[in-house]
Amino acid sequence: MSVLVVGTTALDSIRTPYQEKPKLLGGSASHAAVAASFFAPVSLVGVIGDDFPAPYVQLYQEHNIDLQGLERKPGRTFFWEGEYEVNMNRRRTNETVLGVIENWLPDLPEPLRRKPFVLLANCEPKLQLHILNQIHDPRFVVADTMDLWLNIARDDLLALLKKIDALILNDTEARQLTEEDNLPVAIRQIHELGPRYVIVKKGEHGAMLSGPQELFLAAAYPLTELVDPTGAGDSFIGGLTGYLAEQGGEIERHLRQAVVYGSAVASFCCQGFGLAATEKLDKVRIKERVAEIENFVRFELPERPETNPRHR
Numbered sequence: 563m564s565v566l567v568v569g570t571t572a573l574d575s576i577r578t579p580y581q582e583k584p585k586l587l588g589g590s591a592s593h594a595a596v597a598a599s600f601f602a603p604v605s606l607v608g609v610i611g612d613d614f615p616a617p618y619v620q621l622y623q624e625h626n627i628d629l630q631g632l633e634r635k636p637g638r639t640f641f642w643e644g645e646y647e648v649n650m651n652r653r654r655t656n657e658t659v660l661g662v663i664e665n666w667l668p669d670l671p672e673p674l675r676r677k678p679f680v681l682l683a684n685c686e687p688k689l690q691l692h693i694l695n696q697i698h699d700p701r702f703v704v705a706d707t708m709d710l711w712l713n714i715a716r717d718d719l720l721a722l723l724k725k726i727d728a729l730i731l732n733d734t735e736a737r738q739l740t741e742e743d744n745l746p747v748a749i750r751q752i753h754e755l756g757p758r759y760v761i762v763k764k765g766e767h768g769a770m771l772s773g774p775q776e777l778f779l780a781a782a783y784p785l786t787e788l789v790d791p792t793g794a795g796d797s798f799i800g801g802l803t804g805y806l807a808e809q810g811g812e813i814e815r816h817l818r819q820a821v822v823y824g825s826a827v828a829s830f831c832c833q834g835f836g837l838a839a840t841e842k843l844d845k846v847r848i849k850e851r852v853a854e855i856e857n858f859v860r861f862e863l864p865e866r867p868e869t870n871p872r873h874r
Contacts (some may be wrong), residue, residue: 563678564605564677564807566679567606568606568631568680568683568690569589569796571610572588572642573588573639573642574643574844575641576792577655580755586837587618587837590685591606592622593840594683594799596621596625596840597797597801597804598804599625599804600807600845601801601808602804602808603626604626606622606629607668609634609663609668611637612634612637614639625790631668636662636805639661639662640663640854641645641657642659643658646791651765661714663685666689667835669691670696675697677703678700679702679703680694680702680842682722684707686793687711687715690705703727704728704729705723705726706729706730706796707730709734724750728761731761745770759801763840765782768784782855783829784858789835789839791831793831799827805820823848827840
């Protein structure tokens with residue numbers, strides 16, 4: 563089955579204490595679409611400006627991403643410049659230019675209105691609602707959000723939550739949305755706002771999935787070197803949704819595995835600037851990392867050669 567991805571297509575300038583990379587391909591839709599493309603056919607909905615480099619369009623095409631929903635308009639592409647501290651959980655935004663995405667509300671081509679899996683990557687809730695209202699009988703709708711929309715577009719976000727199957731947000735945002743410090747209680751309250759499934763990202767500490775079959779706690783891959791976490795959350799939701807689309811069948815049956823696959827793809831994203839590491843992936847490497855994550859949480863010890871009896 564195929565996935566429709568809508569969100570931002572952007573140029574990102576990223577600075578860490580160790581390196582600086584200007585005008586990388588970024589945006590929530592870019593990271594999510596590439597991540598999903600390893601598992602299922604993807605159609606991307608976004609808008610770019612005159613300054614959007616042709617090699618970035620080619621990168622989409624190399625991942626067989628359908629671009630009939632990618633619109634080019636006169637003006638600047640959405641631009642974000644951010645700077646990370648040594649602790650890369652902390653970052654600050656130095657500059658944001660909305661450019662052509664400001665007030666952009668597209669009409670979808672008819673073929674895109676019938677996609678079974680809809681991924682509303684992080685963008686303005688008004689845009690997410692506008693897209694969702696054009697979709698005919700979707701099978702599974704997942705949405706991402708962030709603290710900004712909780713501050714300036716809360717009413718639109720609450721309206722969106724009534725229409726989606728799954729919401730993905732981080733632990734700080736879950737507490738902000740509900741004004742509840744206890745995370746399991748906050749998750750229950752988010753369910754009451756509409757979503758059947760709630761997935762809470764906890765960065766290096768993994769993720770929590772809540773649904774009709776209670777909680778599932780997924781481990782994160784323990785990276786020894788973190789290069790750039792930009793786009794990791796978008797890669798997570800992309801890998802998760804793409805895996806579900808590939809598997810088909812009952813969503814509940816595959817959702818736990820999908821969370822782990824999303825975590826695996828997100829870990830690769832953090833190992834390079836922008837999409838540099840993600841774009842070089844293949845399913846073999848993703849499956850190998852999933853197997854490593856699964857091994858980290860096994861209760862039983864693996865079989866080992868017999869040791870010296872004195873050391874038993």
